[in-house]
Amino acid sequence: MTEDTLRYDIWVEEALRSVIQKTIAHVADHGLPGDHHFYISFLTQDSGVQIPARLRAQHPNDMTIVLQHQFENLAAGEDSFSITLSFGGKKEDLVIPYASVISFADPSVNFALQLKMLPLGDDDEEYDEDDVEDYDSRHLDYFEETRNRTNQDDRERGLTDDDEPKTGEVITLDAFRKK
Numbered sequence: 001m002t003e004d005t006l007r008y009d010i011w012v013e014e015a016l017r018s019v020i021q022k023t024i025a026h027v028a029d030h031g032l033p034g035d036h037h038f039y040i041s042f043l044t045q046d047s048g049v050q051i052p053a054r055l056r057a058q059h060p061n062d063m064t065i066v067l068q069h070q071f072e073n074l075a076a077g078e079d080s081f082s083i084t085l086s087f088g089g090k091k092e093d094l095v096i097p098y099a100s101v102i103s104f105a106d107p108s109v110n111f112a113l114q115l116k117m118l119p120l121g122d123d124d125e126e127y128d129e130d131d132v133e134d135y136d137s138r139h140l141d142y143f144e145e146t147r148n149r150t151n152q153d154d155r156e157r158g159l160t161d162d163d164e165p166k167t168g169e170v171i172t173l174d175a176f177r178k179k
Contacts, residue, residue, distance in 0.1 A: 009116075016113050019104075020113070024074065037066065038067040038106055040065050040101060041063065041064040042065075043102060044059050044060065045060070048097040049095070050094065051063070051092070055087060071085055072085075072091070073093070079098060079099070080098060
């Protein structure tokens with residue numbers, strides 16, 4: 001990419017991640033208001049993700065956590081958040097970088113974000129186009145698998161597209177990518 005190209009896709013993604021960071025910080029300081037609750041999906045193999053080995057073995061690609069009634073020690077950092085959750089009756093500490101989050105949803109208000117996660121190049125300031133293409137391919141596969149699982153689950157329950165009300169808008173950044 002040339003230096004004169006404005007990277008709206010990167011800036012929008014950074015802004016969306018800041019929404020997640022601000023939300024986590026608010027909840028860490030004030031608790032969850034009303035019926036708010038979050039579904040946060042993240043890639044378990046990404047750099048900086050700290051989860052117990054048994055959870056990584058159970059969730060080798062991605063994992064979704066729910067922040068609703070039973071969580072402790074929620075802390076929002078600049079680049080990651082930490083939380084204590086119970087898995088199988090055992091409390092576990094997790095550290096999740098915002099850069100590893102692939103989706104964030106608050107169903108109580110029909111709000112959802114779906115993120116692409118752009119990899120940084122070696123200098124941590126510019127994006128390497130080859131890395132972006134490899135990354136896009138890997139994550140498009142992930143989202144396609146997720147969509148297929150959801151569609152299969154819906155078919156098994158006898159649901160069609162017309163049966164389910166729309167629950168929110170998922171924002172993707174593909175429209176901003178230079179092809």
